[in-house]
Amino acid sequence: MEATSYMFGPYKIDKKEVFYSTDFSYALVNLRPLLPVHVLVCPRREVQRFAELTTDETSDLWITAQKVGKQLESYHKASSLTFTIQDGPQAGQTVPHVHIHIIPRKSGDFEKNDEIYDALDVKEKEMKQSLDLDKERKDRSIEEMAEEADEYRKLF
Ligand code: AMP
Numbered sequence: 785m786e787a788t789s790y791m792f793g794p795y796k797i798d799k800k801e802v803f804y805s806t807d808f809s810y811a812l813v814n815l816r817p818l819l820p821v822h823v824l825v826c827p828r829r830e831v832q833r834f835a836e837l838t839t840d841e842t843s844d845l846w847i848t849a850q851k852v853g854k855q856l857e858s859y860h861k862a863s864s865l866t867f868t869i870q871d872g873p874q875a876g877q878t879v880p881h882v883h884i885h886i887i888p889r890k891s892g893d894f895e896k897n898d899e900i901y902d903a904l905d906v907k908e909k910e911m912k913q914s915l916d917l918d919k920e921r922k923d924r925s926i927e928e929m930a931e932e933a934d935e936y937r938k939l940f
Contacts, residue, residue: 793881801929803936808844811852813932818903821860824883825849832880834871849884855939862888876905
């Protein structure tokens with residue numbers, strides 16, 4: 785089922801950024817990825833907290849995340865996957881719409897494996913003070929995001 789655009793919390797997401805969708809969920813590329821490959825899977829319905837999802841939405845979301853993770857790990861020749869939900873502001877959520885972060889992992893991508901969780905949790909203002917993280921978290925252009933999504937759409 786295809787829509788012309790999707791909402792991700794307050795943000796309107798162009799369908800060019802979306803590379804896979806189901807009746808209940810959609811997968812999009814990231815505006816500010818933590819690693820070169822860092823995508824998001826969301827329910828179509830805009831709810832902030834994981835517990836607000838219905839059983840159908842919950843199972844569809846995770847089945848979608850499983851498919852997306854499997855395809856992207858193989859496409860990028862990665863060897864592991866980080867799946868993360870920051871469920872609520874005190875858990876680091878910045879966009880009030882449930883989303884699973886999916887990040888294919890390779891040996892040495894972070895000096896210490898679990899530093900990815902610190903990076904995910906860094907708030908915007910702290911990010912601006914950290915040159916390294918700031919460098920990796922620049923907003924990307926719609927063209928760059930669309931190009932990445934075009935590649936992934938072929939995998940499904
Ligand atoms: P969280 O901090 O867990 O709520 O994660 C929010 C995620 O959404 C981060 O990875 C952001 O880079 C990403 N993000 C924020 N705005 C957009 C947007 N308009 N399009 C795509 N990704 C976004």
